Amino acid sequence: MDREVKATSKKITFMVPLLFFFSALLIVSNVYLLLPITAHVADYFGTSIEKAAWGSGAFSLCYAFGLLFFGALSDRFNKKKIIWFGMGATAVITYLTGEAGNVYLFLLARGIQGFFAASFAPAANAYVFEVIPKQKQTMVLSLINIAFLLSGVFGQLVASWITVRYGWTTVFIPLAVCYVILFIAISFGIPSERATTQLRKSNSFxxxxxxxxxxxxxxxxxxxxxxxxxxxxxxxxxxxxxxxxxxxxxxxxxxxxxxxxxxxxxxxxxxxxxxxxxxxxxxxxxxxxxxxxxxxxxxxxxxxxxxxxxxxxxxxxxxxxxxxxxxxxxxxxxxxxxxxxxxxxxxxxxxxxxxxxxxxxxxxxxxxxxxxxxxxxxxxxxxxxxx
Incomplete structure (x- = not known):
């Protein structure tokens, strides 16, 4: 019993902040990913820059609605499972985004990617308040939000570097691999919160x-x-x-x-x-x-x-x-x-x-x-x- 408590404490102290930081960094980087490479996307599909720019717009729009959808779910269902499911779905659709055969499939894939990527932020923030000890909550929230801010620079730098060397469609492959790694790590690396009937029935705003x-x-x-x-x-x-x-x-x-x-x-x-x-x-x-x-x-x-x-x-x-x-x-x-x-x-x-x-x-x-x-x-x- 003591070993189990110590293992859970170690996960909360070390694994949760680490996994949440990298999850936030890699998920939110998608918002900024196409900004420096929109012209490459337009050339590849033989379309206008304005239409290619909707790759960012479709992601952001669906991400915004996904935040509201998964935010409501996270008050009713297990937050770890929402984060875990969302990371797995994001991994699959991220890989498929780079395989899109035309600009319309690409825009559709980016929209779906944005929707599932939105599962992380509301569930993770709520998870911190439910599971992390009060004296460590601010530290974990700070790491998540540092990652959100860093993602604006990180996403553009990574996209530019990979595009110059390997082509823009390759950008999505390492991201998908990272999401798979996080999907596995979240399965074993963070404890589930305790079920609370009152929380799950909350629907009053x-x-x-x-x-x-x-x-x-x-x-x-x-x-x-x-x-x-x-x-x-x-x-x-x-x-x-x-x-x-x-x-x-x-x-x-x-x-x-x-x-x-x-x-x-x-x-x-x-x-x-x-x-x-x-x-x-x-x-x-x-x-x-x-x-x-x-x-x-x-x-x-x-x-x-x-x-x-x-x-x-x-x-x-x-x-x-x-x-x-x-x-x-x-x-x-x-x-x-x-x-x-x-x-x-x-x-x-x-x-x-x-x-x-x-x-x-x-x-x-x-x-x-x-x-x-x-x-x-x-x-x-x-x-x-x-x-």
Missing amino acids: KFVRKPIVLYCYGITFSLLFSFVGMYGSVGDHLVANFYLSPNGIILFRSIGIIGMAAALFTGTLLNRFGPYIVLTSSLIVAISGVIAMLFLYSFYLLAAASVIYVSGISVTIPSIVTLIGKHSPGERGKALSIYAFILLSGASTASVLAAMLSFQTLILVIIAMLSIAVILSCFVKNAAAAQ
């Missing part, structure tokens, strides 16, 4: 009537909106002002990754200062980094400002997840799936605006969005005090 959750949702939209918007538009700005090559732009984006390390200290900050002070402070740090980018004309100072911004966002995201999870007991799957849906909506909106607006204009929009988020964070604290 009581959490949407809580002001604190609604304020958190309002803040959520601005997070990936600002992240994708800033990094989506900064490339043209760097080329125009510093004549950077594509490698120089990659270097700039890579430097920003340093700021993601701040997420690892979120648990310590939450324990010491509480979630409300940490939430407001991290948003202020993020907005200060963005404001600085408007007035700096040195590559290295801009890169330093991006590190400040990313560090603020990296602490804000797990803080928001912690607050939503705390205030939606019994309905965390649905609550966190709506959170993920709003997060993705912000990213999608920003990617469109990044193609339409100049860097300076979009930065002003981001500053306005984050300013609203700071105000909402004050309402979060007041709503918590009123409960």
Whole structure:
């Protein structure tokens, strides 16, 4: 009995954070996978770039609806099984995506891929609150959200590297292999949560009537909106002002990754200062980094400002997840799936605006969005005090 308890404890301490980090990184990378290789897809199928770009659009759209579907399921069924099934289905359809014979089958496969890939995020976030000890929850949530942020850079780098050397259809093969490995590892590497009748019968959406959750949702939209918007538009700005090559732009984006390390200290900050002070402070740090980018004309100072911004966002995201999870007991799957849906909506909106607006204009929009988020964070604290 003691051995079984120790084995389960070891899985929770080591295997769950490790598997969830790599699952989040590899799953969400699919959102960004086609961005640098859309022209290759269009040439291969003999179609327009606009139609080929729907490979990203189909994935994102179906991913968004999949989040809501699997979020509802994760409140009623075993979360480990949902993650396990979704990973297996994603592995199969990912391989088939690279084998599509025409652009329409490719777009269909990408849509199905997005739907099943969405099974991970809501089930994994809810699983953390159900199984992981409270003192370690923030650390695991931070790792998951670091992976979400890293995926934007990782997915594009991997897709570009493989496409140049082996062709774009090959991109999906190593991904499918990784999903199979994760499928097997999840089977043996993470324990199932205990069945709870009350949780499985939950279907009331009581959490949407809580002001604190609604304020958190309002803040959520601005997070990936600002992240994708800033990094989506900064490339043209760097080329125009510093004549950077594509490698120089990659270097700039890579430097920003340093700021993601701040997420690892979120648990310590939450324990010491509480979630409300940490939430407001991290948003202020993020907005200060963005404001600085408007007035700096040195590559290295801009890169330093991006590190400040990313560090603020990296602490804000797990803080928001912690607050939503705390205030939606019994309905965390649905609550966190709506959170993920709003997060993705912000990213999608920003990617469109990044193609339409100049860097300076979009930065002003981001500053306005984050300013609203700071105000909402004050309402979060007041709503918590009123409960």
